[in-house]
Amino acid sequence: MNLPKYLKVAIPWALTALGFVVLAYPRITGVPLFPVFQYGQLSxxxxxxxxxxxxxxxxxxxxxxxxxxxxxxxxxxxxxxxxAMLKYLSSAKKSSYLFAAACAPIFAVCSCAMIPIFGGLLMAGAGIGPALTFLLMAPAANLMALIFTIDLISWKIAVARLVFSFLGAVSIGWLVAKTPWAKAVEERYQRRELAAVDEHLGFAAKSWKALTEAFFLVKSVLPLLLVGVAVVSYIEAFLPYELVSSYLTGVKGVMLGAVIGVPFYTPTLVEVFLIKSLLALGMSVPAALAFLIGGPMASIPSMLGVSRLIGWRTVLSYALLAVLTATVAGLIYMATGFGL
Incomplete structure (x- = not known):
């Protein structure tokens, strides 16, 4: 597109700044910058x-x-x-998984908003294993989610959420990266010559390239993501919380807590309020922990969006391991008898 150089710089960075301000404002003030549509009782x-x-x-x-x-x-x-990506986020280096898991908590966004960041990492040359670790860790245990968990539930649950999410994200990323289908995806992205070419471009050209790459991610991810959100709307409308909470005790409750997090998608931080209400209805604490780990890692809308980037075999691999991680976390917590 034949735009002046200053516009090629201004447009992408203005959009980035706008998004950041709209994202950060409610975290700081407690109220959204723009009106939010409230739907009441969906049923x-x-x-x-x-x-x-x-x-x-x-x-x-x-x-x-x-x-x-x-x-x-x-x-x-x-x-x-x-x-830089090959140095710090290579699937071949164990330290890359720890680095990805340690950096991810600063991103206080939900699993769906993490998808374009995940896609950007892959397109920049990151290994699929560390990129998956990043994708899973951020929504499961970001700093804001942990702070809200401490405030609304308990510090014990927050610490357990952080520890098990960290161990799970690192393990899942490492294990999935060893599968042949994940390796094939990584090779496909590594063959992209975008980064090698872009390193020779000026700041304005790179800024405009960032916008075009962002638009590519929008086209790839957003349609299926919205389909997933639509599916979840019917689940929220017609699945009674009281019925669910009555089964969320004991070993079966932990397993169910890990699984129902998949269809019960919530925006980041909302899962803490949901769990607080379910605990009041009788949900066990270990089942709550399983939900807080499994749901953010493997929600239906997130999986649908990610599938456009890495295919269904890789998605199902990490989703099954995420549910297993959440189950193990809940069972270990139950065995320790920590409670709230």
Whole structure:
């Protein structure tokens, strides 16, 4: 596109700044910068209107996070040299998994908003194993989620959430990277010559490239992501929380807690409020921990979006391991008898 150089710089970075401000403002003030659509009781809506209301609420709440995340993914792809990615986020280096898991908690975004960042890492040359570790760790145990968990539930659950999410994200990334289908995905992204070419471009050209890469991620991820959100709207509308909470005790409760986190997708931090209400209804603490780990790591909308980037075999591999991690975490916590 024949735009002046200053616009090629201004547009991408203005969008990034806008997304960051809209994302950060409610974290600081406690209220959103722009109005958020509230849908009330979903089951009272006509069948056709349920997903529309849910998606409207979701997008009005999360659009800032998405703008920032998609632009950040494009920036990673356009600006980060491939050599740096191979040095710090290589699937062959065990330290890369620890590095990815340690850096991820600063991103206080939900699993869906992490997808474009994950895609940007892959396109910039990161190994699929550390990139997956990053993808799983950020929504499961970001700093804001941990702070809210301490405030609303307990510090014991927050510490357990951090420890098991860290160990799980590192282990899952490492194990999945060993599978032939994940290796094939990594080779496909490593063959991209974008990073090698972009390193010779000027700042304006790289900035514009970041915008085009962000748009590529939007086209790849957003359609299936919204389909997943629509599916979840019906689950939230018609699955009674009281019925679910009555089964969330004991060993079966832990297993169910790990599994129901998959369809019960919530925006980041909302899962803490949901678990607080389920605990009040009788949900066991170990089952709550399993939910807090399994849900953010393997939600339906997130898996649908990620599948466009790495294929279903890789997605199902990490999702099954995420549910297993959540189950093991809940069982260990139950065995220790820590409680709240």
């Amino acid at each position: 009272t809506y006509p069948i056709w209107a349920i997903p529309l209301a849910y998606i409207a609420s979701y997008l009005t709440r999360a659009w800032g996070a998405f703008v920032f995340a998609f632009m950040l993914g494009g920036i990673f792809s356009a600006f980060v040299p491939r050599a």
